Amino acid sequence: MTRYISTPSRTKEILEQYGLHAKKGYGQNFLVDPVIVEKCAEASHCEGAVIEIGPGIGSLTEQLALHAEHVTAYEVDEALKPVLADTLSPYDNVEIIWQDFLKCDLKEVTGRLEKVYGSVSVCANLPYYITTPVLFKLFEEASIRYITVMVQKEVGERFAALPDSSAYSTLSVEGQYLYQVKKLFNVPARSFNPSPAVDSVIIQFSRRDDVQESQEETATYFAFLKGCFKQRRKTIYNNLKEYLQDGTKADEALQKAGISPKTRAQSMGQEELRRLYEALR
Numbered sequence: 001m002t003r004y005i006s007t008p009s010r011t012k013e014i015l016e017q018y019g020l021h022a023k024k025g026y027g028q029n030f031l032v033d034p035v036i037v038e039k040c041a042e043a044s045h046c047e048g049a050v051i052e053i054g055p056g057i058g059s060l061t062e063q064l065a066l067h068a069e070h071v072t073a074y075e076v077d078e079a080l081k082p083v084l085a086d087t088l089s090p091y092d093n094v095e096i097i098w099q100d101f102l103k104c105d106l107k108e109v110t111g112r113l114e115k116v117y118g119s120v121s122v123c124a125n126l127p128y129y130i131t132t133p134v135l136f137k138l139f140e141e142a143s144i145r146y147i148t149v150m151v152q153k154e155v156g157e158r159f160a161a162l163p164d165s166s167a168y169s170t171l172s173v174e175g176q177y178l179y180q181v182k183k184l185f186n187v188p189a190r191s192f193n194p195s196p197a198v199d200s201v202i203i204q205f206s207r208r209d210d211v212q213e214s215q216e217e218t219a220t221y222f223a224f225l226k227g228c229f230k231q232r233r234k235t236i237y238n239n240l241k242e243y244l245q246d247g248t249k250a251d252e253a254l255q256k257a258g259i260s261p262k263t264r265a266q267s268m269g270q271e272e273l274r275r276l277y278e279a280l281r
């Protein structure tokens with residue numbers, strides 16, 4: 001019977017064999033729950049090429065290699081070189097790039113992978129200290145249709161939150177503008193070695209087909225959203241006035257969009273926010 005890397009006993013063996021200690025600075029928490037790892041890979045739409053950020057000792061990479069045609073994984077910790085050379089040796093469809101993912105040329109990589117494998121998705125147990133910058137870098141590549149990631153529960157809830165809930169924030173509006181965001185599974189802290197202080201969640205972003213715009217247009221819209229949510233409990237009028245540095249302009253735009261100036265930013269949904277943006281242009 002196959003003993004996957006993600007079984008607690010095999011992970012323990014690998015860590016001991018290589019004298020490895022999870023590095024906090026790199027957000028290293030290794031998954032030791034084969035059921036979760038398999039479910040995550042299975043749900044990720046990774047048939048063609050899949051990009052993983054942070055393979056660690058290879059637990060999720062192994063399952064991705066079994067489900068996808070090709071895996072490209074970015075790992076920043078070069079101490080893991082001999083480990084991955086060993087644990088992933090049975091799989092010839094895995095390419096490891098020893099680089100900080102935030103520094104890679106994602107456009108070049110996705111273009112190359114899409115040409116050869118037809119589709120590119122992302123599946124990763126993200127290092128928590130860079131969750132948001134990694135996601136926003138991925139959001140810039142419209143060719144990535146599915147992003148399936150394990151994140152801290154609180155961050156996952158913010159991305160999936162709806163108006164008027166306590167977790168609703170700029171992250172919710174920005175993520176949901178470009179994607180349908182779905183929470184897939186909860187992952188308890190005990191599924192990791194070492195166990196983090198908080199629980200995690202696997203969320204999936206599925207790219208919306210109806211948003212066809214340039215990166216610059218999206219960036220301008222996101223700057224507007226940040227302005228609207230600067231103090232999300234305040235009224236939209238107050239936030240907009242500060243963002244525009246002009247109370248009259250804010251008033252006119254709200255009137256044109258048919259939105260009461262007393263509406264709280266945290267109560268505004270995608271459609272209302274977009275209407276306000278259009279009214280300003």
Ligand code: SAM
Pocket residue numbers: 026027028029030031053054055056057058059060061074075076077099100101102124125126127128130
């Ligand atoms: N995928 C493995 C698993 O599920 O067991 C490990 C996940 S661990 C939460 C995060 C991994 O990301 C670590 O292996 C860490 O070294 C790596 N990492 C941290 N910062 C990174 C970066 N900037 N670029 C690429 N990998 C990074």
